[in-house]
Amino acid sequence: MCRWAAYRGEPLYLEELVSSPAHSLIEQSHCATRAKTATNGDGFGIAWYGDHPEPGRYRDTLPAWSDCNLKSLARQIRSPLFLAHVRAATGGGTRRDNCHPFVFSNWSFMHNGQIAGFERLRRSMEAMLDDDLFNARGGTTDSELMFLLALQFGLRQTPIAAMSEMIRFVESLSENILGSTLVRYTAAFSDGNALYAIRYATDRKAPTLYASPVGNGYCLVSEPLNDDVDAWAEIPDGSAVTLTDSGLDVAPFQPLVAPAKSAPVAIPA
Template sequence: MCRWAAYRGEPLYLEELVTSPAHSLIEQSHCATRAKTATNGDGFGIAWYGDRPEPGRYRDILPAWSDCNLKSIARQIRSRLFLAHVRAATGGGTRRDNCHPFVHGRWCFMHNGQIGDFEHLRRSMENMLEDELYAARTGTTDSELLFLLALQFGLDRDPLGAVAETLGFVERLAAHMARPVLVRFTAAFSNGEDLYAVRYASDRKAPTLYAAPMGADGGYCLVSEPLNDDNAWAEIPDGSAVIVGENGVDVRLFGAADIPSGESPAVAPFSRAAGSDLQLT
């Protein structure tokens, strides 16, 4: 399983998540504490938003702890919205195209989890993509394909609905092909304005997700595991979606869509904590 961290708020240096904390993302790349594997050394990536609509990105196949360029970049770049990821490969080779975050237009996406029996589902999943999105696929991971399917199903129009439809499609496809129905999905994604995250699993064993306020004026950080021992970190429940936007944090119930989006949304209000500490009850 991978580890990731994302932030939206007043501009911060990337090092505030990636290198500086006691349990920073680089620390988690070789000593994760809330994952099945402690080492996440199969590459890394960061994506950040600046003055242009599309995000900047830096990825490599080196372990995050051994890349001096990553530490230098994280120390120099400030951003109001950024995503960072360290990879433990569950499928797909160790190559740059398979490192998260994935970017398409103004969107970026990173994922921790897996699709059961993916190699048997892969071709049918790819066949759902329009030519433009199929041509945009450069790697071999299930994560990148989930991202492209979400774009296919309307990520621009309805981000959470598109992800719900994507996961529902994969589950229905697996059942139709008499394959194990297993989707484990904890992901963060952004259009450069709002930061979204989803924690979901068909077997109720989704990878972890935590949130805490960070920085000034309502900034929030979403992570696979806490960056320090501060008790401000709140665990996001399985079956939830998170939106971090101008008005603070919105946490909602989330489920994979049983029917195409636009007919019946699979997300519903759960709680709201605009401009204050995250409240889950």
């Protein structure tokens, strides 16, 4: 399983999440503590927003701990909204096109999880895409394809509802083709304004997700960046997170039902 971190708030140097904390994302790339695999060495990527609508992005297939440019970039880039990811591949080769985050126009996306039986589902999933989205596909991962499907289902207009429809479609397809379904999905995505995250799994074993205030903003992570357990609130399985200027909102997420009313989750002050 992969590890990732995302931030929205007052501009922050990327190193404050990526390389400086005791259990930074680079540290997690070779010593994760809350994942099935402790090593996440199949590439990395960062996407950040600045003066342009579309995000900047840097990805490579090297392990995050061995790329000499990553620490330098993280020390120099300051952004109000960014996503960072280290990869442990569950499908798709180790190549740059398969490294997260994925981007399309002003949208960025990264994911931790998997679709069981993806290779048997891929062709039918790809067939749902319009030409512009199909042609935008550069890699071979289920993560990128789920992102493009969410765009197909209206991510630009209704982000959480589009993710719900996308997962509903994948589950239905899996049931029809495989006779069973298993989707584990913890993802972060952004349009450069709001930051969103979803934690969901059909078997209630979704990859972990935590939230914490960081400076004058909020951080969403796969696992805490330090040992201050009181600073991090675990986001429950079956949740959608929306982070805007109004603050952080956590609502129930269920692909097969209409969106439910927001439910409070205690986030440390």
